[in-house]
Amino acid sequence: MRCRVGLVSYGAVLAALLFSSCSRSSASSTMTLTITGSSTIAPLALEIAKRFEVSHPGTRVEVQSGGTSRGVSDVRQGLAQIGMVSRALKADETDLLPVLIARDGVAMIAHSTNPVSALSKDQVVSIYKGETRTWDKAGGPARPITVVNKAEGRSTLEIFLHYFGMAAKDVKAQVIVGENEQAIKTVIGNPDAIAYVSIGTAEFEKQHGAPIKLIAVDGVVPSTAAVADSKYPIARQLNLVTRGNTNDLTKTFLAYANSNDVADLVESQHFVRPTR
Amino acid sequence: MMSRTSLSRSTSSDQLGRGLTALTGVSAALCALVVSAVILTVVSGAWPALKELGPKRFLFDTGWHPAEGLYGMAPIIVGSLAVVSGAILIATPFGILSALFLNFYAPRIVGNLYRSALELLGGIPSVVFGLWGMTTVVPLLRRIHSPGSGLLAGSLVLSLMIIPTFASLADAAVRAVPSSLYASSLALGLRRWHALWTVVLPSARSGLAAALVLQTGRAVGETMVVLMVCGNIPLLPKGLFDPIRTLTANVALEMPYALGIHRSALFVSGLVVLMLVVGLMVLVERVRTEE
Numbered sequence: 001m002r003c004r005v006g007l008v009s010y011g012a013v014l015a016a017l018l019f020s021s022c023s024r025s026s027a028s029s030t031m032t033l034t035i036t037g038s039s040t041i042a043p044l045a046l047e048i049a050k051r052f053e054v055s056h057p058g059t060r061v062e063v064q065s066g067g068t069s070r071g072v073s074d075v076r077q078g079l080a081q082i083g084m085v086s087r088a089l090k091a092d093e094t095d096l097l098p099v100l101i102a103r104d105g106v107a108m109i110a111h112s113t114n115p116v117s118a119l120s121k122d123q124v125v126s127i128y129k130g131e132t133r134t135w136d137k138a139g140g141p142a143r144p145i146t147v148v149n150k151a152e153g154r155s156t157l158e159i160f161l162h163y164f165g166m167a168a169k170d171v172k173a174q175v176i177v178g179e180n181e182q183a184i185k186t187v188i189g190n191p192d193a194i195a196y197v198s199i200g201t202a203e204f205e206k207q208h209g210a211p212i213k214l215i216a217v218d219g220v221v222p223s224t225a226a227v228a229d230s231k232y233p234i235a236r237q238l239n240l241v242t243r244g245n246t247n248d249l250t251k252t253f254l255a256y257a258n259s260n261d262v263a264d265l266v267e268s269q270h271f272v273r274p275t276r
Numbered sequence: 277m278m279s280r281t282s283l284s285r286s287t288s289s290d291q292l293g294r295g296l297t298a299l300t301g302v303s304a305a306l307c308a309l310v311v312s313a314v315i316l317t318v319v320s321g322a323w324p325a326l327k328e329l330g331p332k333r334f335l336f337d338t339g340w341h342p343a344e345g346l347y348g349m350a351p352i353i354v355g356s357l358a359v360v361s362g363a364i365l366i367a368t369p370f371g372i373l374s375a376l377f378l379n380f381y382a383p384r385i386v387g388n389l390y391r392s393a394l395e396l397l398g399g400i401p402s403v404v405f406g407l408w409g410m411t412t413v414v415p416l417l418r419r420i421h422s423p424g425s426g427l428l429a430g431s432l433v434l435s436l437m438i439i440p441t442f443a444s445l446a447d448a449a450v451r452a453v454p455s456s457l458y459a460s461s462l463a464l465g466l467r468r469w470h471a472l473w474t475v476v477l478p479s480a481r482s483g484l485a486a487a488l489v490l491q492t493g494r495a496v497g498e499t500m501v502v503l504m505v506c507g508n509i510p511l512l513p514k515g516l517f518d519p520i521r522t523l524t525a526n527v528a529l530e531m532p533y534a535l536g537i538h539r540s541a542l543f544v545s546g547l548v549v550l551m552l553v554v555g556l557m558v559l560v561e562r563v564r565t566e567e
Contacts, residue, residue: 039533067535146423151508152342153533168343174423174519176508178529189411190423 031249036064037071037084040104040155041238045084047265048257055261059249072096075243081250085239086155098239099254102271105199105235106159107222108215109184111191116140118216125164127194130172135192148186148195149173156180160196163234180270181205187212199224199232200270227272238271318550321543328537334544340510340521342530342538349541351512353548355427355520358513359502360495362431367439368488374439375446375484376472380458391447397440406504409433414505421517423507428516430506437501438491445490449483450476485563493556497549499524523549 035045042065049061064080071083075096089098108124110116116138119127126132127145136142149171150157161168175193177183180201187193188211199222202214214222217234226232240257242250256262266273325334329347337348374394378387410425413433418424453476461471477484499522507519508529521529523545531542 039535065535144422151529153530153535153538155533169339169341173509174507175425176510176519176521176529178503178532182504185410186425189415190418192418192422 030058030060032060032062033082033249033253034062034064034074034080035082035084035240036066036074036080038068038086038238039065039153040086041084041101041240044102044238044265044269044271045240045257047269048262051262051265052253052256055256056252061253071241075241078243081242081246082253083241085241086236087239088237089239089241093241095243096241097244098237098241099258100237100239100274101257102238102266102269103227103230103235103274104155104159104238104271105222105224105227105232106156106163106196107199107202107234108194108196108217109187109202109212110194110215111187112211112213113191114140114213116215117213118219121164121218124217125166128164128166128171128173143192146175146186146190146193147171147173148175148177148183148193150183150196151176151178154178156196156198159234159236162236184210184212198270199227199235200267200272204270224272228275230274235272237274315550318543318546322540322547325537325540325544329541334541340526342534342541345537347537347541347544349523349526349545349548352510352521352523352526352545354512355506355510356496356522356524356549356552358427359430359434359506359520359522360492362427363434363438363495364488364492366431366435367442367491370435370439371442371446371487372477372484374443375450375480376476378447379450380468380472380476391444394440394444394447398444400437402437402498403500405433405437406501409501409505417517423519424517425505425507426517426519427506427513430502430520430522433501433505434495434498437498438495441494442487442491445487446480446484449480449487452483453479482563482566486560489556489560489563493553493560496552496556497524499528503528 035049042063046063049063052061053059065084066074068085068087071080071085072093074080075083083096085096085098086104089096108119114135116135119138123132123138127138128147128149130147132138132145134142134144150160152168157168160166161171175186177186177195180197183195183197184201184205187195194215199214202212202222203224206212206214216222220226220232222232222234227235240254242254246254263273325347334347334349336350337346339346339348340352374390378390382390409429409432414424414429416424417426417429457475457479458471461475462468466474502522503525506522506525508521508525509519510521510526511519513520526545527542527549530538534542
């Protein structure tokens with residue numbers, strides 16, 4: 001009983017701290033920068049923003065996700081100074097100026113004991129549509145293929161579907177996972193599985209001894225280096241966009257987000273830094 | 277009540293008593309506040325989807341495809357119920373038999389060892405069960421039927437997760453049966469197993485039922501285990517090896533990147549889990565007051 005009372009008072013103190021920190025931040029006269037858009041970029045932008053606020057006292061950066069289209073429209077309407085756009089700008093978006101801060105690539109992976117190390121685009125589509133059900137049709141053993149897919153809303157799923165020209169409903173999977181790590185664990189535990197994950201995560205796990213292999217698609221071997229050089233096709237740009245006539249704070253932030261000061265943050269989110 | 281009167285009598289200072297009254301009152305109020313806040317958050321989060329789509333579409337849409345605006349939750353609800361029923365089916369006989377073993381068959385030393393083993397098992401976090409299920413149970417099942425993850429794997433690992441606590445509660449329920457009942461039935465010439473089956477177990481019925489419902493609630497709310505071993509495909513399962521997605525896994529999988537109505541639909545998922553758990557709690561109260 002005493003323990004519970006202690007816990008509750010601890011909670012009360014915590015709540016009080018939370019409230020006080022909220023009121024502190026709202027009642028300040030600092031310069032504020034608002035960034036909205038893609039939920040893929042938001043976690044990275046949030047990390048960059050935190051570090052930016054520390055190294056640039058008196059500034060405040062607010063990051064809100066809401067999808068790439070919200071980023072574009074918010075910047076156009078002036079609701080946000082910077083929009084997060086997780087693709088290349090379209091032809092009708094020439095009023096916006098992009099700054100490429102990272103690339104996001106997706107690699108097909110399988111168990112390291114699987115003899116298959118390359119697939120064609122059509123083979124991957126056929127496997128994910130449930131038309132090819134055994135590995136022997138792709139040059140492997142006569143074992144059933146376990147298709148691992150990502151949960152709806154994940155950016156890796158979007159890149160995958162976009163590149164292979166499929167709709168979410170077309171995919172006939174046996175396992176659906178959330179995080180990249182979960183996909184890799186599923187493949188490690190199931191030598192018949194095929195999955196796709198962020199290239200950064202796959203390379204990291206493989207270097208640390210996970211029994212997985214990265215599968216070449218249409219002859220292109222996936223690697224972060226290939227993504228950085230934009231030679232790897234299953235990838236997309238992660239852009240910060242503005243309307244051009246930016247204030248000093250926005251300019252400083254864009255330069256910061258593109259600098260070596262945040263290189264480790266880009267990598268920790270399993271994105272790839274573009275080569276310049 | 278008892279403890280409060282004895283406390284105020286035994287302490288010389290009334291101030292301490294009043295202080296404790298206030299402290300306990302405040303902590304109780306805080307707990308009630310948090311529970312209400314959680315329920316309010318889930319309901320208000322689910323409201324936009326319920327208003328825009330209507331409850332019917334959640335039941336009758338053809339499948340769960342948020343990207344295409346389809347939010348059929350029926351396969352997910354069935355998946356949840358199926359995996360929990362399977363786990364309860366497996367756990368119930370084990371729990372009851374181990375309670376009988378502890379009280380009537382086990383030598384004292386073995387019984388004490390077994391009790392502490394159960395307590396230890398009950399304290400293992402569910403993510404550890406999930407990890408073990410993913411790396412051991414699923415590969416074993418895969419030898420029988422690829423890919424191994426699915427309804428059966430989920431029920432097996434879930435049952436292993438709830439057996440320890442259920443067995444402990446069942447042990448307490450059986451122990452609470454007056455020993456005179458058992459002794460008199462033996463004196464009347466019943467064999468041991470017959471006495472246990474026809475006298476002891478029926479007397480422990482309400483305690484066992486309450487324990488079972490409590491564990492069902494725990495299984496319904498479990499997330500990590502089912503997320504890791506069930507395959508998470510939102511389709512109606514047709515066999516034991518078919519993959520399923522539970523309501524909890526649905527939230528855990530899609531919430532991080534869900535927006536708008538999709539996000540709200542996930543709150544509906546959470547609301548259904550909440551309603552199931554509340555229903556089970558009401559059932560426990562019923563069973564207990566029956567006694």
